[in-house]
Amino acid sequence: AAGWRTITAPQERPGERRSAEMKRLYGENAARIQAMETAMQLNFDRNQDRIQPKYWPVIPLKL
Amino acid sequence: SPRFIALCPTSIPSSAGEGACIEEEQRSRSELRERFLRTLIKMSNKPVNFDMYEGVQVRAKFGASDIDVLNFQVSELQTPIGVQKEALLRCHDMISFSFDV
Amino acid sequence: MHGWCERKPPEWSTYLSKLVKVTAHSNQQYEGWVFTVDPVSASMVLVTLPEGDRAHVRVVLGHAVESVEVLQEENKGNTLRLASLFLAHGAEALSP
Numbered sequence: 001a002a003g004w005r006t007i008t009a010p011q012e013r014p015g016e017r018r019s020a021e022m023k024r025l026y027g028e029n030a031a032r033i034q035a036m037e038t039a040m041q042l043n044f045d046r047n048q049d050r051i052q053p054k055y056w057p058v059i060p061l062k063l
Numbered sequence: 064s065p066r067f068i069a070l071c072p073t074s075i076p077s078s079a080g081e082g083a084c085i086e087e088e089q090r091s092r093s094e095l096r097e098r099f100l101r102t103l104i105k106m107s108n109k110p111v112n113f114d115m116y117e118g119v120q121v122r123a124k125f126g127a128s129d130i131d132v133l134n135f136q137v138s139e140l141q142t143p144i145g146v147q148k149e150a151l152l153r154c155h156d157m158i159s160f161s162f163d164v
Numbered sequence: 165m166h167g168w169c170e171r172k173p174p175e176w177s178t179y180l181s182k183l184v185k186v187t188a189h190s191n192q193q194y195e196g197w198v199f200t201v202d203p204v205s206a207s208m209v210l211v212t213l214p215e216g217d218r219a220h221v222r223v224v225l226g227h228a229v230e231s232v233e234v235l236q237e238e239n240k241g242n243t244l245r246l247a248s249l250f251l252a253h254g255a256e257a258l259s260p
Contacts, residue, residue: 021067026096027089036100037130044127047136053149056140061116061156066204091173091203095180098200101250102209102221114192132205154205154225158189161222164249 066131103128106162111137113152113160119143123150125162168229169206176201179208181238181246186210189228195235196222199246208232211246219249 022030047053106125113121123137132154140150179198186194186208196210199221206226211219 018064021064025067025089026093027086029089029093029097033093033096033100036097040100040103040128041130044129044134044136047127051136051149053136053151054147056121056142056147056150056152057119057156060153061119088173091177095173095176095200095203098250099202099204099207099209102199102223105221105250116189130204132202132207155227157225158192158228159194159222159224161220164219164221 105164109162109164111160111162114158115156116158119156123152128154168232169226171206173203176203176206179232179234181243182234183236184208184210185233185235186224186229187231187233188224189230194222194224196220197238197242197246199250202226211249213242213245219245 019030019034022034026033107127109125110122111125113123115121121140121142123140126136126138128135135152135154136149137152138149140147140152179201181197181199183195183197186196188194194210196212199209199211201208206229208224208226208229210222210224212222213219
């Protein structure tokens with residue numbers, strides 16, 4: 001009966017950890033900030049997949 | 064995550080006084096961050112002028128930013144040698160940027 | 165400014181709604197009313213309000229900020245105008 005625990009229990013869900021981090025940083029406003037950030041990042045990721053823009057300039061100006 | 068470690072308050076609250084201090088920091092961070100996110104949202108689809116290192120100045124239509132403020136997606140980028148239809152700018156290359164509302 | 169990026173949010177908050185002069189990399193200077201300082205990148209959002217309804221927004225990346233000088237304290241009229249520029253729901257949405 002103990003066997004399944006060793007398989008499932010240590011599994012960390014990234015979403016949960018991010019929520020905990022957001023809570024620590026933003027307190028009672030964490031959910032609102034996280035919702036805004038998630039929408040923004042989703043939009044960015046979707047564009048990256050769809051458009052695949054190239055860096056300009058190719059080499060960073062400031063190393 | 065590395066992002067959290069960079070932003071994380073350095074001390075764990077061990078007394079009521081420190082707890083209040085953490086709360087003030089959270090309130091302050093929330094207000095500042097929300098205002099910044101709203102600034103980025105306001106900038107969507109607007110022409111933006113970028114002042115970059117090495118005296119480079121370019122103009123482009125702002126598309127989107129990642130939440131870590133590392134990369135901007137832009138379109139119709141006017142470079143000194145012509146127009147690039149879609150491009151990714153590194154925020155570390157920038158000194159400042161500006162737009163009208 | 166040494167350590168601008170390492171400051172804590174309450175320190176950045178003291179600049180809100182004030183008129184500042186920011187000196188950035190290679191002595192570039194920018195003036196404007198502080199709308200916010202991003203706590204992730206330390207970038208400053210400065211707004212100037214020419215006549216009429218228009219506003220000019222300049223964002224100085226935190227890593228390029230060398231010094232910040234306060235020129236004028238906040239005044240209520242400008243604070244409200246700044247807030248209303250960026251908020252779909254009006255100024256009250258920003259207040260805790």
